Amino acid sequence: MTLFRLLLIALVVLVGSLTASSLWLYLRTTQDYLSQQLAVHGADTATSLGLSLAPVLQAEDWVLAGSMVDAINDSGEYSLLVVEETEGDRRIARQSVFYGEDTPSWFRRLFPLQAPVMTTEVSGGWVTVATLQVQASPARAQDHLWQLTKHLLWVAMVLAAIAIALGALLLRRVLEPLQAARRQADGIRKRRYLRQPELPRIRELRSLVLAMNQMVSTSEALFKEQCQRIERLRQQTQLDADTGLGNLSRARNRLGQLTKDREMAGGMVARLHLVGLDKVELARGVDGEQTLMQQLADILNEWVLKLPSARAYRTGFADFLLLLPGSGPSDLAQWESELRQRVLVALRQWGGQRVLLVANTYALNANPVEVEAELEGLLSEALGHNDDSLYLLGEAGAGGGYSLQQQEQQLSRLLSQAPRLLAQPIHDRDGQALFEEVLARFHDGERWLSPGPVMVMVARQQRHQTLDLLVLDTLLARLPEQRPLSVNLTVESVLDPLFLPALRRRLQSHHGQLALELPERAYLVEPELTSRFIEAMAAMSVPVWLDHTTPAGLPLLMQPGLTGIKLDAAYTRDTQHDGTALVEMMVAAAHARGILVVAEQVEDAGLARQLWQLGVDGVQGFAVLAPRPLGPEDGPAPV
16 A cells, blocks of 8 residues: 555545544534523423413413413424423323424434423412423424534535545645655666656655655666776777777687577688778778778678678678578578678779688587688688689588578478477576576477577578467467466567567466567667567566677667566676676676676586676576476477
8 A cells, every 4th residue: 555545544534533523513512502492492481371371370260271271282392281280280281292304213312302391380469370391392403403414414524525635635745755756766677767856845855855866866877887888898898999890809709609509500600801901091091991891890780680690790900700600501692692792892982802702601519710710711712713702612511501492391391380399497596497498499300400590591581470479379388387488589570560469469368477588689670669569568567588688789778678688698608708897797787777687508507606606697508407398298309
C-alpha cells in the first residue's frame, strides 16, 4: 500500500469520526432541548387549562369539564389529560399514544423523546376542587428531530466529502516530492535521469528533494565518465584510429575465439590488400589517405552486414581482415565481386592501383597462426599477378562446400522438421543457475548442423522469420514449467515490424517463462528499430538480453527495458591478456544502470573465476556446464 493511500484512509477515518461525533452530539443536544420544550408546553397547558376548569369544577359541572378536556385532547398534541377529585378519584381521563408519522422505529429507540407529566391544582375560590395532570405528546417533536437528522446527515456527508477531497488534494500536493523521488529512483534504474525543479516548503521534504537531485546528478556523471573511459580504452586498445575498425590485436583475438566456437563450427577468413596506397599518401597527403580509409571502412561495414556475424578489421597499413563465421566458399563467391569493385573504384579515385582479395576456410579447433600463414602465402601468390582486381581462393576452400542450389535444397530440408533443442545454463559465482540459453541443432537427413552454417543459408534466402518461428514454436510446444529460458532471434526478425505481431501471439501466454536474446548487430544496423522492439517486449514483461555485446553496443544501456548483456567472447578472453580494464569498465557501466552482465563461451575454469572477480553476474560455457537436451523426449543430441 502506498503512503498516499494510507494517509487518505487515515483522513477518511478522521473526518468520518469527527463528522459522526459532531452529528451525534448535536442530535443529543437537540433531543434534550426538545424534551425540555415538551415539558414547558405541558406545564403551560396545565396552567391555562386549570384556570379554565376552575369555575366549571367549582359548580361541579363535570360534563362541561369533560367537553373542555376533549376539545384539547382532540388536537393530538397531548398523550395524557387527567382530572382527579381531591379524594383521588379520576373523573376525567384521556390518554392517547401517538408516534411520529415519518419517524422509523429504530430512530425512536435511538433518540427517544419523553415529556414529563405536569401536575397542577384546580382551585375554586380558596378551596382546591381537583388536580389536573398534563403530558405533551412527543410525536411532532420526534418527526421534527427525524427530519432535522436527515437534513444534517446530507449536509455532513457533503461537507465530509468536500473535506476529504480537499485533504486528498493537499496530501497529493504534499507527497508529490516523494512520488517524484520514487520516479527518480526508478529513472536511475531505467537509465533516465530526472530532476525535481521545484523545492517544497516543508523542510524534511526539501532535504529529500535536494538529496535525490544530487544522487541523480552523481549517477549521471558517473555513467558518463564510465562511458568516456570505455571509449578511450576502446580507441586505445581495440580500434584503428583512421577507420574505427578493430585493429590487428582485436582481429587475432576474434579469430582465436571463432576457431573454438562450436556454434559456428568453422567458416571463412579473407584478407583484402590494397596496392598503391603509399602513392595516395604521397600525392594527397595524410588527410587524403585518412579520408580514403573512412570511405573504405564504410564500404566494409556495409558489406559485412550481408553475412551473419561477419566482421572487418584493419590489420596493417594496406591490409584488412574479413572474418566470416559459418560461411563457405559459395557464400563468399556471391558477394566478393561487389566488394572488390567498390573498393577498386574508391581506391582509384584517390590514385591507388589494385585490389587483391584472398580467402580460405578454417575449421573448428584450427590453429589461428596457421590460418594467418595460409593467407599470407595466398597473398604472396596474388601479388605475382597483374590483375587490377583479383580474388584468390585457397585449396582448402576450392574443393569444399556446397553449391548455391544444393544449399537451397539443404535449407528446405532443415526447415521442414523441428530442430533438436539443447539448454546451456548460466551460473552465478555461487553455482546457482540464473537461466538457460536454448541452442538449436538442425538435421538435413545426413548430418547434424550447428546454427552458424544454417544462418548463412537462411541469410541468403531471406528466411529468418521462418527459422526463428520454427525454433520458437518447437520450444513453446515443450516449454518446461518453472524453468527460465532464453532463445536467440536473428537480426532481420528483430528489425522487421511484421515479425512483432507473430511474436506477441506466441508469447502472450508465457509471461515470465521466456527471455529473448537480440544480437548487438541489430542495434548497430538500426538503433531506433531495435529500441522499439525492446520497448514492445518490456510492455509484455518479456526480458531482453543483448547478445555478443561489444563496446559499440554500450549506448543501448540507456534503453529502458533491457535486462542484461552477454559480453562478446573475444572481449572476455582478453582478461587473460590485456583486456581486464575494458571488461571491468563494461561491467561497471552495465551495473550502474541496473543491468546484468553474463560472459559467454567461457571454457576455462580459471577464466571463469577471473570474470566473477571482475563483477560479472553469470558465466556460460563449458567451464560451467556443457549443453544438455532440453527434455527427455529429445534424446541425445550432438553438442
